[in-house]
Amino acid sequence: MGNVDEQPVGIDELLERVRAGYTRIEPQEAYEAAQSGQALLVDIRYAALRERDGLIPDALVVERNELEWRLDPQGSHRAPEATSHDLLVVVICNEGYASSLAAESLRRLGLHRATDLVGGFQAWRAEGLPVTSGAGAQA
Template identity: 45%
Template sequence: MSLDKEPALVTPVIAAAAVAGGALLVDVRSAKGRGDHGDIPGAVIADRNELDAEFGLDSPTKHAEVVSLDQPIVVVCGSIAGSGPVAEGLLERGFVNVVHVDGGFPGWKAAGLTVTEPASAQS
């Protein structure tokens, strides 16, 4: 299936503003990635290989936070190489307002946005 539009790549500051305005923040990093580098409070953790199960509106295992195809969604990963394909996958599944974060989680953190440090970094 070809897409009529590509998911927009937005700065971490624009992404955070979208989330503050009600967009759903979806973190598709691995458990190891989150454990090594930290989390973004409030992000829904999703498996990039389970988009139908986790985002299908009629799926019994979808995230409760997923409510409609026009809901704004911000995807973050360790880099755009991870978030881009997920954002494209959501568009292919009918979501119409999907963006992903330039620089991924490292960019989010470097922009001074709220993160929870990994347990290994907390003392």
């Protein structure tokens, strides 16, 4: 826990601090890294957004509340894709805010290359990158 004398931090300042600790990735760069097998895209949007807006092909869908358990390479509940602490994980939320906090959490687990997508899924879609129908999306 923090020092009792520390002043509370607002979410905007917290995001600034978190994002200062790593380099975020733009949609086109994330797409190219995933296509070349150099990155794992992880969609943490909730089901209603995935159903409404669609899915990024080949992205691993993990609910935010399961993220650390599914991506910890040493965890008993890890996803098969969670192979190493050296894995480049690109966390994707709807607009690129919650994903920053999620990426920081993964970095604390030792996934030192974890990052998040600038602008989230909405930026991905705006760039014209591939999206499939969200109907029947799995959680």
